[in-house]
Amino acid sequence: MSEPVTKGTVRGIGASPGRAAGRAYRMARPPELPARAPVADAAAEFEAAAEALRTVSEHLERHAAKAAGPEARAILEAQSMIAADPMLLESVRDGVDAGLGAAHAVAAGCAHHRAALVEAGGYFAERAGDLDDIRDRAVAAVLGLPMPGLPDPGHPYVLIADDLAPADTAGLDTSVVLALVTHRGGLTSHTAILARMLGLPAVVACQDAAAVEDGMWVSVDGVTGEVEIGVSEEDAERVLREAAAARERMAASTGPGGTADGHSIPLLLNIGSAKDVRPDAEGVGLFRTEFLFLDRADAPGFDEQVEAYSAVLRALPGRRVVIRTLDAGSDKPLPFLGLPVEENPALGLRGLRTARRRHDVLDTQLRAVAEADKACEAETWVMAPMVSTVAEAADFARHARGHGLSHVGVMVEVPAAALHAGHLLREVDFLSIGTNDLGQYTFAADRQHADLADLLDPWQPALIHLLALCGEAARASGKPVGVCGEAAADPLLALVLTGLGMTSLSMSAPSVPAVRESLRAHTMDECARLADLALKALDPSEARRAVTLGAG
Structure with missing residues (x-):
């Protein structure tokens, strides 16, 4: 049991941007099992x-x-x-x-x-x-007890928990819960995903938060991952006023993404279906088509896929829509693929690799994307996940173009792809970097392992160096490279990504305004300088601190 802390700063991983402050209250403990007793009936x-x-x-x-x-x-x-x-x-x-x-x-x-x-x-x-x-x-x-749930102190509060169940996070009243702090979790946990969707500041993997007692005043920074304990009520009120003013600015933020000196950086959406599209979006940077395939006994047919893709393309006439082919198999198993059970699924047949056994599934999907593209006015781009070699990229490009698709790319999710980004761009038209998986494979750290969340911090300098290689390759080739991992949603890290040479950023819709305003406040030269500071750091904290100070 952690000793109570009455004042000081504890740190986790910033999982959802924004600041908030208030009294902290913990999730109620789960019910205890009664003593075992003989069963009569x-x-x-x-x-x-x-x-x-x-x-x-x-x-x-x-x-x-x-x-x-x-x-x-x-x-x-x-x-x-x-x-x-x-x-x-x-x-x-x-x-x-x-x-x-x-x-x-x-x-x-x-x-x-x-x-x-x-x-x-x-x-x-x-x-x-x-x-x-x-x-x-x-x-x-x-x-016969009430189901476990959220505390109800009768006023707004900061919620502290070991971790949050999806039912609790999805049901949060954002007028009451000011911010989330969890001991466990990572950037891809349910808590982090839903906090970003709700626009709630959140810090995860903050193990020292166990020392926070009910009623303590705390301040939470969802960008830096810092939780300040023992702030005064006056300081808390000041943080809330500043946060409210920031939200008002965000609500008024519109228009395309770009730097202060006019360099265009499209801010695109990560979506799972047409329901996620916002009419004012610049486009879609990641259409996760696997949601169409999950939880079913057989693959969706050609016509069903055409309709699903067309629904998104029709919603964004004249704008870019990047469709990722099926990212499944192994760590997202689909029974109808008939893939073998693997001892190490994260290193097995997933993403484009499933085509080694079931090329027909990929072929049907590419035909459906091409058919949808014919009837819609959006700019259709298609990309393959889990590409490791130039040969894989070339083979995918050949098949996609054979179906009449003209904008073909691949994802950079493993170090091998980042190291050979320039060679990949000789075969394809664009790259899209999935920072979540790239971090997982770079640090040999499972994305879901609570004890390794610090290794998956997108501010890790080794990860930033791999991103820099992709940016250099893009500049040399004159072809675009975007980021569609959660790193793109961090307004501060977005400056670094831009300075590294990323030409677009893709994220969940609620994250767009803060990233837009952050970019508008800095020139391209300033972004390049901030990227250099991040590259020189030796750990994530140093990188984040240096860029924070450098950004003013």
Whole structure:
């Protein structure tokens, strides 16, 4: 147990930009299991457990229907499906048959499935935390207790938690919860994704936040990752006034992205479907087509894909839409692909590599993209994920162009691609850098590993050096290179990325105004100077601090 801290600064990873201050309150602890007792009626215990899981599934489904956006809705729907999974119910039945009461059987069944997901790794491991939330809610339902949830001190507050379940994050009232601070998580955790979507400042992987006690005044900076403990009420009010003024400026921010001296830096959106498109968007930098393929027994047909792609292209006439081909297999397993079970899925058949076994799936997708492009006025770009070699890039480009697609690119997600960026650009028309995966593979650190979140900080100088290689290759070739990882959403890091030679930045819609205003306040020469400061740093804190001071 951490010793209480009454004053000082603790640090995590800034996961959602913005500043806020207020009294801190912690998430309520989950219900404790009662002492084991003999089971008198096994059938009644099983029915009580089954009813609890049904209650939880329905509760999550209702939350999904009221979710603030499509990403939150998709996460909650997936969690509801897990609670309703017949295999989970069978594990609970096994526990009852072994002599466990309803609450203990639910806990044992969830633990069994959680362990299986963690062992599977990749996309499955990302869902393991959902089992903890389902367990806590179902145990509470069995015991007749309120489901675990958010504190209610009667006034706005900063929420401190070990981590947040999707149902809690998606249901946050942003007029009450001022900011989020979690002990665990990373830039790609549910908490981080949903905080950015809601526009809430957030700091994750802040282990020292465990020392913050209820009622303490704290100030949270979602860019630097700093949480100042023991601020005065006057200082907190000042931070809130400044944050409110910043939000007003952001709300009034419109127009294209670019630097103070007129260099255009398009600010594009990361989307999963046409529902995510904003009519004022400059375009789409990452259309994640895998959402069309997930949670189904067979691949979407040609006509279904044409309609899905056309819906996005029709919404953005004359603007760029970058469609990423299926990024699945291995860490996002799709049963219909028939891929082998792998011991190390993150290094296996994923992204473009799935075409080694199922080229027909890629071919159908490229045909569908080309067909959608014919009937729409958007500028259609297509790119492949997980490209490692020049040969892979050349092969993809040949097939895409063979279907009539004229803007063909690849993603830079592994160090090999960054190191040979110049060679790749001889074969394709553009590069798009996925900083989340590039960080994972550069530092050999699983994106979902809570203890390694510091290695996945996008301010890591080694990662910035790889980005610099891509920027140099783009300048030499005269071809565009963008960033579509979460790094692009950081208003301060956006200056560095621009200075490194990135020609576009892509992010979730709520992040666009802050990045736009940050770029408008600096010239291209200033961005280049800030990029040089980041490149000279030896660790993320030094890089962030140097750029913060340099940006004024």
